[in-house]
Amino acid sequence: MRLLIMFDLPVETSKQRKAYRHFRKDLINQGFTMIQYSVYVRVCVNRKSAEFIEKKVSNFLPEAGVIQSLMLTEKQYNDMHFLLGKEKEDVRNYSGRTVIL
């Protein structure tokens, strides 16, 4: 299961930029990894835990902007086509239960 978070945040005033930095940092603290600018993804064991993390994210939202979330199954996520560029090679973007480093 994947939880995708996409956002567009205003960065005009320094207060807004601060809110943006905090939000991004909090996402990383929750185990999200950046797959593109403003698109973050996290592997979750099942739908329940994805819903749980979504709830946690909704607890640290900035005041203004647009933030969308999307839950995808592993199958749907893996069916994504790369029209240009390559997949991020990061453990956080890998859903196997055994990781060898």
Added chain:
Amino acid sequence: MGWRSVIISQHAKLSYASHLMVVQTRDGINQVPIEDVQLLLVSTTQAVITTALLSELAKQNAKVVFVDRNMQPNCELVNNYPNNRSVDLLIDQFNWSQKRKELLWTKIVHEKIKNQIQVLQIYKHETEELSGELEKLEVNDLTNREAVVARKYFPLLFEQEKFSRRSGSAVNAALNYGYSILLSMFDREIVERGYLTYLGIHHRNNENQFNLGSDLMEPFRPVVDYWVANQDFTELTPDVKYGLIDALNIEITYCEHHMLLRNAISKYVGDCLKYLSGQSKELELKMELNHEVPNNALINHV
């Protein structure tokens, strides 16, 4: 909460930063969220690990296992004071009723022998003799059927008349490796629930800190045997070890539910402890191996 096994196989530095375990290796930096880690196996003696990371892993009840120079698991991190351990819980553990301990041990042995028979059946061996022994099982296994069966079971499974668990063969090394990983998972579950691993229900070895884990893991040992018997190797290579750790993701049937071995262990330990402390009157242990490719392997994990 954790669901991931992480194996460190090379020269590395492990540290902690913003809720992540940071692993620096020659190939670059990898980060894994701490709360995803269930088992961290530092399978090399060339790694450094920071105390900040160790304490965070302990806080999340992750099991950390280290190896010796022969790459065999030889020590593990045990939480000293999990936050749900109370005096009442410990008094309760010291006073587990003798009757319940004996009944549970009988069930455990019964389940173990049943699973051994099942493994033999999967590989199409004769099991009549063992079934006969299973029928002779008495309360608390007074006649030690467990050992009698084991002596017949291993030579049958590995098709060698002189198979001995004491020899230094590759098969034995693999079994020992698998069992110690399995044991560490049981210790993790016991400590996570606030109980002490020292006080067993049957094992009472003074030098074994993990008597309770050694007791409870018995029915799950055949899963390791099942995995090892399916492989063909002459040496305990890293691939075999990784396979043994990945065996925690075998799908089994526990109490009529399909689940991954690692989740079944968690449920099973909870059930046993509830029974021992009198929270549940009845205990149903029933596990079965599924000899087929699990669903999660077909849809790219998780």
